[in-house]
Amino acid sequence: MDGAAILERLRGRFGGDVVETHDHRGDHTAVVTRGALPRLLAHCHDERPLAFDVLMDLTAVDYLTYPGREDGPRFEVVYHLYSLAHNHRLRVKVRVDEDDAVVPSAVDLWPIADWFEREVWDMFGVRFSGHPDLRRLLLYEEFIGHPLRKDYPIDRRQPLIGPTV
Amino acid sequence: MGVGSFFTSKLDEAIGWARKYSIFQYPFVTACCGMEYMATACSHYDIDRFGAGLPRFSPRQADVLFVVGTISHKLAPVLKRVYDQMTEPKWVVAFGVCTCTGGFYDNYATVQGIDTIIPVDVYIPGCPPRPESVIDGLMKLQDKIAAQAQRY
Amino acid sequence: MADTARREFMLGEGGGTGGGSQNLHVGVGPAHPAMHGIIRITTELDGEIIVRADVEIGYLHRAFEKECEAGGWNNAMPYTDRLNYVSPLINNFGYCSAVEKLLGIDVTERCKYIRVIMSEISRICDHLTCIGATAMELGAFTVFLYMIKAREFLWELVEDVTGARLTISYGRVGGVKADLPDGFAEKTLRALKETREVLDEVHRLLTGNRIFTDRMVGVGALSREETIAYAITGPMLRAAGVSYDVRRAQPYYVYDRLEFEIPTQKDGDNYARYLVRMAEMEQSMRIVEQALASIPGGPVNVDFEGRPIDPAAYVDRGKQGKTDGLLLVPLTLSPNLQGQQRAASARINADDKRVVLPPKENTYGSIEGLMNHFMLIMEGYGIRPPRGEAYFPVEGANGELGFYVVSDGGDRPYRVRCRPPCLPPMAALHRMIEGEMVADLVPTFGSVNMIGGELDR
Numbered sequence: 001m002d003g004a005a006i007l008e009r010l011r012g013r014f015g016g017d018v019v020e021t022h023d024h025r026g027d028h029t030a031v032v033t034r035g036a037l038p039r040l041l042a043h044c045h046d047e048r049p050l051a052f053d054v055l056m057d058l059t060a061v062d063y064l065t066y067p068g069r070e071d072g073p074r075f076e077v078v079y080h081l082y083s084l085a086h087n088h089r090l091r092v093k094v095r096v097d098e099d100d101a102v103v104p105s106a107v108d109l110w111p112i113a114d115w116f117e118r119e120v121w122d123m124f125g126v127r128f129s130g131h132p133d134l135r136r137l138l139l140y141e142e143f144i145g146h147p148l149r150k151d152y153p154i155d156r157r158q159p160l161i162g163p164t165v
Numbered sequence: 166m167g168v169g170s171f172f173t174s175k176l177d178e179a180i181g182w183a184r185k186y187s188i189f190q191y192p193f194v195t196a197c198c199g200m201e202y203m204a205t206a207c208s209h210y211d212i213d214r215f216g217a218g219l220p221r222f223s224p225r226q227a228d229v230l231f232v233v234g235t236i237s238h239k240l241a242p243v244l245k246r247v248y249d250q251m252t253e254p255k256w257v258v259a260f261g262v263c264t265c266t267g268g269f270y271d272n273y274a275t276v277q278g279i280d281t282i283i284p285v286d287v288y289i290p291g292c293p294p295r296p297e298s299v300i301d302g303l304m305k306l307q308d309k310i311a312a313q314a315q316r317y
Numbered sequence: 318m319a320d321t322a323r324r325e326f327m328l329g330e331g332g333g334t335g336g337g338s339q340n341l342h343v344g345v346g347p348a349h350p351a352m353h354g355i356i357r358i359t360t361e362l363d364g365e366i367i368v369r370a371d372v373e374i375g376y377l378h379r380a381f382e383k384e385c386e387a388g389g390w391n392n393a394m395p396y397t398d399r400l401n402y403v404s405p406l407i408n409n410f411g412y413c414s415a416v417e418k419l420l421g422i423d424v425t426e427r428c429k430y431i432r433v434i435m436s437e438i439s440r441i442c443d444h445l446t447c448i449g450a451t452a453m454e455l456g457a458f459t460v461f462l463y464m465i466k467a468r469e470f471l472w473e474l475v476e477d478v479t480g481a482r483l484t485i486s487y488g489r490v491g492g493v494k495a496d497l498p499d500g501f502a503e504k505t506l507r508a509l510k511e512t513r514e515v516l517d518e519v520h521r522l523l524t525g526n527r528i529f530t531d532r533m534v535g536v537g538a539l540s541r542e543e544t545i546a547y548a549i550t551g552p553m554l555r556a557a558g559v560s561y562d563v564r565r566a567q568p569y570y571v572y573d574r575l576e577f578e579i580p581t582q583k584d585g586d587n588y589a590r591y592l593v594r595m596a597e598m599e600q601s602m603r604i605v606e607q608a609l610a611s612i613p614g615g616p617v618n619v620d621f622e623g624r625p626i627d628p629a630a631y632v633d634r635g636k637q638g639k640t641d642g643l644l645l646v647p648l649t650l651s652p653n654l655q656g657q658q659r660a661a662s663a664r665i666n667a668d669d670k671r672v673v674l675p676p677k678e679n680t681y682g683s684i685e686g687l688m689n690h691f692m693l694i695m696e697g698y699g700i701r702p703p704r705g706e707a708y709f710p711v712e713g714a715n716g717e718l719g720f721y722v723v724s725d726g727g728d729r730p731y732r733v734r735c736r737p738p739c740l741p742p743m744a745a746l747h748r749m750i751e752g753e754m755v756a757d758l759v760p761t762f763g764s765v766n767m768i769g770g771e772l773d774r
Contacts, residue, residue, distance in 0.1 A: 024705045025418050054548050056710075057719060057736040066725050078721065080708055080736070084545065084559060087566050091708065112548040115744040123382075138375035138773055139274070140239045147273055147383055154272045154383050160241050160282070193348060195355050196377055196770055197402035200446070200483055204472070207465035222350030237773075240355065240376045243347050269395065272380040293483055 001049055003028030006090055009050075014040055019095075029091040037094050038104045044081055044090065045109045052081035052090065055106065058116035060124045064150040074098040075126050079106070096126065105130040123148035181311035184254075186216035188307075191227035193247060196234030198261035198293040210296040215303050224250040229306065230283075235263035236276045248283045254313075256286040258306060261293050268292055340368060343755070347376050351759045353450050354767045356743065358750075358758065365754050370747040374740075377769035385733035390416055390700040391490055391693075393733060398484040400735060401771040403446050404439035404714040406475070408771075409488030412733070414569065415709035415720035416490045419702040420672065428492050428665050429570040430612040434505075435487065436570075436711075437601040437608075438475060441512065442468050443714030443766070444552075444594040444601075451591070451763030452523060455532050460519050467515040470508040477501065490700055491673040492666030502609045509602050516598060523591075533588035537749045537761030544585060547745035551716025551738055553765070556593045557585035563712040575607045587764040672700055699728040713738045715766055739765075739772040 001009075007021045010030050017036035022029050032040050044052040057080040063069045073095035081090045094103060105128040106113040117128040118137035125146035128134060136143065142161045145152050192202055206212050206220070213219075221227040224247045236244055248257070259279055262268040265288045267277035279285060286309060289302035341362045347355040355376040361369040381400060385393040397412045398405040410432045417424065424432075449464030472482045477498050479485035487494050523529045539549075544557040554561055560579045564572040580596030582589035666673040670689050679686025692698045702724040710719040716738030723732040742765045749765075750758050 025421065025707045027706070027708055029706075053545050054550075056548060056717065057708075057721065057734070059721065059734045059736075061723055061732045066731060078734075080719070080721070084561055089708075110548065111543075111546050112741050112744055115740060136375075138378040140375070143238075147380065152273075154380065154387050156273050157277075158238065158273065160238060160276070194353065196379075197399050197484060199353070200402055203446075203465055204469065204482075207469075208462050209466060209469045234769075235377060235379055237376060237378055239378065240347065243355075243376070247348055270379045270384070272384060274378045274380045295482065 001086060001088055003088065003090070006050065006088065010040065010043075013043065027091055028089070029093060031093045031095065034094050034096060034103060037092075038106075040092065041079070041106055041109055044092070049086075050090075051083045051085045053084055054082040055110035055112055055116070056080040056082045056089075058106070058113055058120065060120045060126055060148075062124060062148065062150045075101055075124060077103050077120065077126060101126045102129050104128070107131060122146065125149065177314060178311075181313060185307040185310040188215070188217040188229050188303075188310075189219060189221045189227045190217055190229040190231050190258075191222065191224050191247070191251070192220050192231045192233055193244060194231075194233045195236065195240065196261075196263070198234040198263070201293040201296060201299065202231070202233045202260065205296040205299045210300065212300070212303065215300070215307065217303060224248075225252065227251060228255050230255065230257045231260050232257065232264045232279050233260040235261075235268070235270060236279050236282075237274050238276060239274075241276050241282055244279065245282050256306060256310065257283055258302060259285045259288045260299065260302075262290045263292070264288075265290055338363070345758065351454055352762050353454070354762075354769050356767065356769075356772075358746075360750075360755065360758075362755055365756070367750050367753060367755055367758070370750050372743060372746050374743060375773050377773040379770070379774065381735065381770075381774035382733055385730050387729070389696075389728055390702070390730055393730060394486045394488060395484065397488075397735075398486055399770050400737070400774065401443070401713060401715070401718070401739075401768045402483060403768060404436075404443040405483065405485055406435045406439040406479075406487060407711060407713050407718060408735075409486065410436060411709065411711040411713070411718050412720050412722075413488040413490050414711065415707055415722045416700070416702060417667075418709050419705060419707040419722055419724055420490070420700075421703075422491060422667055422669065422672065424492055424667055425665065426571075426613050427496075428667075430608050431493055431497060431665065432488075433570050433572065433575070434497075434605050434608045434612070435475070435478065435493075437604045438471050438505075440601045440714045441598050442471050442475075444598050445471075445512075447714075447763070447766040448519070448523075448591060448594055451587075451760060452519075452529070454759050454763050455529060457523065457526075457529065460522055463515050463519055463522075467512045470511045474501070474505055474508055477504065489666070489673065491669060496665045505605060505609060509605065512598075513602065516595065520595065524595075530588060532757070532760050533591060533764075534586060535584070536587045536753060536757045537764060538584060538586035539745060539749050540585060543745065543748060547748075548741040549716065549745060550741070551713065552590055552593045552597065553585075553742055554716065555579060555581045556589035558583045563710050563717050567710065569709075569711060571608070572604075574611075575604050577601075577604050587760050590764040697728060701726060701728050710736070715739050715768065715771075716741075735771070735774060737771045737774065739768050743767055743772055 003023055007028055007030055011018050014036055017033045018030050019033060020031040044050050059078050061076045063076060064074055075096050077094050079092040096103060103126060105117055115137060117131050118135060120126050121134050122136040122138050123146055140161060143158060194202060230248060230251060259265050263270060264279045267275050287302050287306045289298055291298050343360050343362055345360060346352060346357040357373040359371045360367050381396050384396050394409060397408040400408045445464040445468045449461040453461035476482050479487040541557045544554050558581055560581045562579045565579055577600045580593050582592055674693055675686040675689045680690040704724055704726045706723045708719055708721045710717045718738050719736035721734040722730055725731040749761050
């Protein structure tokens with residue numbers, strides 16, 4: 001199925017929950033509401049014509065300083081899906097505000113989402129509801145803040161941890 | 166200068182000479198520099214010519230700590246622990262610019278030079294250093310070991 | 318009291334006072350003698366069997382993604398080198414291609430071939446290191462020495478082309494840093510011949526070796542379904558019987574014009590991964606040989622709109638003619654490398670002065686070249702992709718290496734995300750080692766080929 005047909009199918013199925021679609025540079029993208037995200041991801045995973053069996057990547061973007069989007073929802077969680085059977089790709093995005101930065105977890109569909117979601121929590125401070133064990137992945141427990149947020153300066157160092165350092 | 170100090174200084178020389186050719190190194194390999202460390206240690210550059218051919222992967226059996234690669238804040242306590250577990254006399258080589266100063270990783274995650282955690286004897290800059298400069302650093306360390314006064 | 322506490326610590330809860338046995342908790346890493354790479358595995362052992370394992374990573378987190386946002390688009394190049402430092406060229410090109418996709422430009426034919434050749438050489442280096450290190454950890458030190466010897470032949474090629482052995486920063490948005498040096502093809506063919514001999518030796522040493530196969534066959538296996546569910550790609554997926562390879566599934570550069578096979582195995586265990594990697598090296602060498610035979614001349618760099626840069630565009634004789642006499646002296650400036658001259662630069666770089674640095678003769682020889690250079694280097698200027706986002710996957714040595722870049726129209730990346738091929742296998746590592754002997758952890762970890770720089774970024 002080519003990208004345009006996938007987007008058409010998702011729009012037909014989920015109607016207003018698919019907020020926006022585009023195919024900038026050939027990457028077909030659907031922006032969905034948070035409420036519909038679990039159903040949409042499950043649809044992508046389960047339906048035979050779509051069969052997105054690989055969650056290639058899951059990450060987030062902080063739009064705090066993006067020109068023209070300073071007031072909008074701050075975070076965008078980005079899913080890159082791939083289907084081995086059909087060799088097609090899809091990007092799904094969901095937008096969340098800073099004061100309610102929670103996204104439903106996708107661990108039930110793809111086990112790899114476990115670590116990807118932990119990394120997003122670590123780096124951006126976006127929580128995933130339903131995640132079995134949402135700990136930091138790359139940084140350590142004593143670290144304060146989420147470094148990939150745009151308001152975290154790159155050189156803000158934190159005290160060294162550990163015994164007698 | 167008495168006869169006694171003459172003999173101790175000769176003994177110092179003998180011990181220093183022996184020590185500098187029997188370096189048992191602990192390679193604390195973390196990152197990219199490890200690739201050049203492998204290249205240096207293997208047959209092409211052959212670190213064995215300098216008596217440093219046998220890496221010991223236990224800090225208790227080693228006397229030179231090669232810190233090879235970036236040390237992050239998360240890893241710093243581990244490095245400190247490894248250093249503490251080594252017995253005297255011990256030396257530390259900072260291998261690569263990340264261990265010397267933090268290199269171009271001037272950010273929240275990276276330790277800005279391992280000398281903020283443990284004392285360093287020889288710095289080998291480079292990102293990563295070529296095997297030639299590693300060998301140069303090793304020879305500097307040998308000079309330092311040979312010249313070191315012994316404690317009796 | 319203290320004694321009991323110690324016993325509890327060693328033996329688990331209950332302290333071994335009862336008749337039954339207790340599970341033992343053993344921490345492996347971050348600095349473990351038998352493993353290259355710094356991760357921590359907390360294992361729970363029942364005898365010698367691993368009942369439960371928890372993998373902790375992040376010991377080499379160096380803020381790659383944050384560092385990329387701090388400089389210009391080309392300034393991220395040295396950081397991409399240090400992602401997978403065993404095959405840095407693939408990272409370079411993957412990142413470049415993502416930015417080029419965002420810009421909507423295409424690189425020249427010759428540049429594509431160069432990228433293919435250098436990527437495949439990198440892939441061989443990566444597999445050599447992986448197999449060498451795995452074998453060493455199983456006691457076959459000879460294999461490690463042989464593999465590093467072969468890698469040294471290839472690194473000499475890499476050094477010829479890029480000027481550095483390991484962290485090469487050879488890619489550029491819109492092209493590559495410099496053209497291939499003279500005599501590269503002959504040198505490469507010679508190096509490949511030497512590498513083949515080494516591989517043949519290693520093959521005879523390992524493949525049928527009882528000591529080796531006993532440690533590898535049936536160990537660390539992961540089923541096909543689970544491999545897919547954990548988004549594992551690359552040699553590990555192919556060892557589980559799925560012939561997915563980005564080079565074939567979504568061909569980029571000129572891979573669709575080159576003949577190569579995708580080696581697969583069925584079992585998904587360590588031995589299958591070893592066989593896949595050995596076979597892939599041969600395929601990579603085939604690709605390099607074909608690419609060397611068919612690499613065209615012609616431009617390498619293209620411009621902002623994707624037009625190849627004509628060599629004459631760099632010369633601009635009319636304007637330079639005013640400095641009479643100066644131009645008659647043929648400038649052959651090549652400050653550090655061959656292949657940066659005007660003609661070579663035109664062959665290898667995209668034809669866009671808004672993307673590609675001018676050749677050094679122009680930078681030092683004409684005011685236009687100097688201004689062009691400054692406009693690309695100065696803060697606030699430089700490459701400015703239009704607003705938008707792009708994801709570009711390439712086949713890294715460990716699997717799909719994707720770069721997701723977001724631009725706000727400025728001269729710095731708004732966001733660079735690297736999809737690390739190492740992370741999914743590490744997330745699934747506990748599935749591979751649970752239920753197996755604790756000693757099997759070592760070959761399994763070796764066959765995963767974990768690369769810290771890319772795993773932790």
